[in-house]
Amino acid sequence: MYLPVKATIATLVVLLLITLSLTRLAPPGDPASEKTTKQQSSMIQKISPQPALTITYKPIHSPDDIEALTPPLIKPVAYTRVSTLAALEVSTKKQKFFDMILPAVLISKQRLLAKRIKLAEINAMPTPDEKAQAWLQKQFKLYKAKDTTQLKSKLADHPTSIILAQAALETGWGTSRFFLEGNNIFGVWSFSAKEPRMRASQTREGKPIYVKRYSSLIEAVDDYFVTIARGGPYRQFRKARSQTRDALELIKYLNYYSEIGDEYVQRLRSIITRNKMLRFDSYQLQTADAI
Structure with missing residues (x-):
């Protein structure tokens, strides 16, 4: 593909x-x-x-259920339930983690690409029809965009290595409770009792903290991209990713993703370099045409 x-x-x-x-x-x-x-x-x-894409949905009951990657074309598998990797030897645990998370990241990036193409088609219309206008309004609301130029910027993606490094850091390489019980890869908080969520053990100023639950890992990555697109603290990151695809350059603009700030950036850099994760930036999804 x-x-x-x-x-x-x-x-x-x-x-x-x-x-x-x-x-x-x-x-x-x-x-x-x-x-x-x-x-x-x-x-x-x-x-x-878009090339035909058939997604396989399946739960993970044990690490043996995780399908091995077949680079550079990755089978589109969507895991709906995950299993702890804590008992595995370190190198095996990390590889299983990549096997588990990477397909969801690539599927989510493919969805963003489809939206960017649709936006380009609408921009090329002399007068967008009612259906196109409805789609635009939906995206404006979801991504908090004021116009198509701003929406285009918010629909951009960034190197897969960054996303995998954040996933590894936020989940402790697939061992956190939020991940195991709620498919929450990136520690995204919940501020609405109307959405699926779970309570964290800690509190903030005496008030309970909740994080989101997701039906699959794809949904978690989709929401991660929305969080990056909407958040004011990520404005500089969005601007930077429009100018470079250098993962190690871009991560320094993610210092606001965590309360530990610059230390968070250093940890991401260490994860990416030590695990040679830049290789994942060239991986693509396997489509029906490529099978």
Whole structure:
């Protein structure tokens, strides 16, 4: 899938640039301009469908249920229940952790890509229809975006190595209670009693703390991306990821993700480098076309 997706994105960018240039050349309201724009939009819709992706959902009752990775194309498996890895030897535990988390990360990133492509299609429309407008309003609300330019930035992703390192740090390599009981990979808090959640053992200023429960690891990663997109403390991180894909450069903008600040960044750096996690940045999902 790696080459087709990159080719799709590259082609899409070219077509959008052509659309913008033709729109600038023709005067506003010019029928020829409107016709050209519609033709470009139609072309984009034809070249942007996502490769077929069949996700396998399954629970983990023991580490033996975790499917081994087959790089560089990773089978799309969604685990709905996890099992502790605490009893495993360190190197085995880490590999099982990657096997378990990586598919969910790649599936979630694929979903973001699909949203970015849809946004590009809508931006190419002379006048977005009612369905397109409804989709936009839903995304604006979810990601706290004011317009399509801001939404585009919030729909971006970042290197897989960063996400895996955060997952390892937040879950203690898959051993935390939040992870084992609620599929909560990133320690995301809950502020609403209306959503599935669990109570933490500690309190904050005498008040109970709750964290979210998720139905699968994919849902947890999806929510992680929303958290990064919405949070004010991650504004500099979002800006930086639009300028570089260097994981070790980007992590220094995640100092607000944890109360330990710069120490959190140093721990992420150590996890990434010691476990040679930059290799995961080139891994892609296996699609039906690649099977």
